[in-house]
Amino acid sequence: MWTWFYRLASPPYVYWVAAAATPWFLSLSVVAIGYGLIAGLVFAPPDYQQGDAFRIIYVHAPSAWLSMFAYTTMALAGGIALIWRIKIGHAVAAASAPIGASFTVAALVTGSLWGRPMWGTYWAWDPRLTSELILLFLYVGVMALRPAFEEPGRGDRAAALLSIVGVVNIPIIHYSVVWWNSLHQGATVARLGVPKMPGSMLWPLLSMLLGFMLFYGAVLCIRLRGEVLNRERQSAWVREAIKA
């Protein structure tokens, strides 16, 4: 098991696996997002309370989910890099940060546009919205901290520490609607028991969630290859990689 673990951490291995996985992730994400969008925007029935405005869920929920998933991946990769001194972990964390930050912005913007017709305001200092905004600040902090040191290793370690400390915000975002009075609706899919939505609304949403995850996988692989090249510029295998 440890052999596999350390092989997985080898930069050339990661580089080639990422290259092979990218087209698969990307093409499957196009299928999943395509189905989810058409089924969600065209065929799903309007909500009995929110009407057609509920369809914003098909882009808002996957963006919000991905914003948390990318952060958790970044913190886990940073933790692995710190504990086992596996450098590829820092590369994964660095690759994940801008993707997660962009989807946090998407979640905030789409949530704000959804809030206007439903709550009567674009923004409220609600626990869910505020904790999601804090997530964006954490992403910006991690991305700013990494290049702030002259020695890249120190920047990596500082960014990993900040991302690990900030991971406490993830359960706060998720449970904010349970712990506090919130304008934001409660969990729709990720709840114990049966989801609140009927299948005609739920399947497109699940497809969008899967599609966004696959898209994250594809973009992470592309960015990770760039990070590996930046960090392994002096290595002999890079010569072969550049020619390919």
Next chain:
Amino acid sequence: MMSSGFWSMGGYARFVWPCVGFTGAVLAWNLWAARRHFAAARTRSARALAMAASDGA
């Protein structure tokens, strides 16, 4: 289905379509930025290798 009713989104078009558009733009930006990041890393690595080869010669 592609009637004016669909595009008007039951009166919520000015909220629904900007959300779809913005998210599409974020998806497109991610793909473009990742490819650009990789291409830049590749160029830098190629330049570093070329410099190392010229120093060795």
